[in-house]
Amino acid sequence: QQQVKQSPQSLIVQKGGISIINCAYENTAFDYFPWYQQFPGKGPALLIAIRPDVSEKKEGRFTISFNKSAKQFSLHIMDSQPGDSATYFCAAKPVGNYGQNFVFGPGTRLSVLP
Amino acid sequence: NAGVTQTPKFRILKIGQSMTLQCTQDMNHNYMYWYRQDPGMGLKLIYYSVGAGITDKGEVPNGYNVSRSTTEDFPLRLELAAPSQTSVYFCASSGRPGSGEQYFGPGTRLTVT
Numbered sequence: 053q054q055q056v057k058q059s060p061q062s063l064i065v066q067k068g069g070i071s072i073i074n075c076a077y078e079n080t081a082f083d084y085f086p087w088y089q090q091f092p093g094k095g096p097a098l099l100i101a102i103r104p105d106v107s108e109k110k111e112g113r114f115t116i117s118f119n120k121s122a123k124q125f126s127l128h129i130m131d132s133q134p135g136d137s138a139t140y141f142c143a144a145k146p147v148g149n150y151g152q153n154f155v156f157g158p159g160t161r162l163s164v165l166p
Numbered sequence: 167n168a169g170v171t172q173t174p175k176f177r178i179l180k181i182g183q184s185m186t187l188q189c190t191q192d193m194n195h196n197y198m199y200w201y202r203q204d205p206g207m208g209l210k211l212i213y214y215s216v217g218a219g220i221t222d223k224g225e226v227p228n229g230y231n232v233s234r235s236t237t238e239d240f241p242l243r244l245e246l247a248a249p250s251q252t253s254v255y256f257c258a259s260s261g262r263p264g265s266g267e268q269y270f271g272p273g274t275r276l277t278v279t
């Protein structure tokens with residue numbers, strides 16, 4: 053079964069610090085790697101995404117780094133703010149998947165201390 | 167645009183009861199999904215649909231049924247509720263094939279006692 057591993061399970065960062073969340077996959081046939089942000093009581097929302105033909109994508113304070121050979125991708129949150137406190141999920145979409153289904157990681161609960 | 171809406175927000179069921187979770191999207195998306203989210207377990211796909219009249223099983227379909235009679239609606243039916251179905255349920259939709267992005271509803275928190 054396709055699987056996406058995610059670490060750490062939880063993360064505490066001081067305001068202004070860098071938050072780093074790592075994901076790894078075991079199947080090479082993925083073609084889209086989104087990160088979702090979920091606040092308590094809300095549904096997940098797309099934060100940033102990358103395709104395997106690029107090694108890095110930056111949007112504001114959020115950066116995805118992608119290492120195709122290592123089958124790893126990570127989310128970096130620069131200058132972390134208390135408002136970034138949420139659960140973050142990485143995901144991967146299999147190539148040619150009929151239903152455009154994602155495989156989700158188990159999530160990382162981020163707490164940014166003021 | 168309302169996006170993806172779900173009803174109810176909360177529900178408590180007794181073991182053996184049945185219910186339908188409603189999901190509606192107003193973005194004219196062909197792809198729709200039902201997930202359950204258990205603490206620390208991420209999102210597990212229950213069922214999905216690639217268009218009206220077409221549904222398929224996901225990773226954890228047992229105990230659930232779906233239908234897709236219109237593009238907008240994708241209800242999830244729980245028959246004979248069990249405590250193991252206590253979870254938060256999310257409906258999502260997706261537009262262009264290959265775009266990858268899924269839009270999620272606010273979720274339904276279900277407790278079976």
